Amino acid sequence: MVAERFRKVIMDQEHTYDGNVIKVTISLGVAEVVEGINSAKILQKEADALLYQAKRQGRNKVVAMNQG
Numbered sequence: 001m002v003a004e005r006f007r008k009v010i011m012d013q014e015h016t017y018d019g020n021v022i023k024v025t026i027s028l029g030v031a032e033v034v035e036g037i038n039s040a041k042i043l044q045k046e047a048d049a050l051l052y053q054a055k056r057q058g059r060n061k062v063v064a065m066n067q068g
Contacts, residue, residue: 003028003062011060025060027051032065 007026015022029050037043046065054061 001030001062001064003030003064007060007062027054027059028062029054030062030064034065 007028010024010026013024015024029047029052031037031043031047031050033043037046050063050065054063057063
């Protein structure tokens with residue numbers, strides 16, 4: 001899944017700020033257009049719910065509709 005590869009790339013990067021190494025992680029909610037999702041607003045709402053599910057699972061996660 002593209003989102004999982006993206007998450008890993010972000011996690012593996014190191015940034016330096018003011019002499020300190022900073023690592024960043026992300027959580028992603030991945031929704032897709034399927035039956036019942038017929039507007040951008042509904043798609044965004046579904047992705048947002050999946051994002052918060054990923055955060056509840058410990059952050060630095062990807063949760064997709066088919067994984068829900």
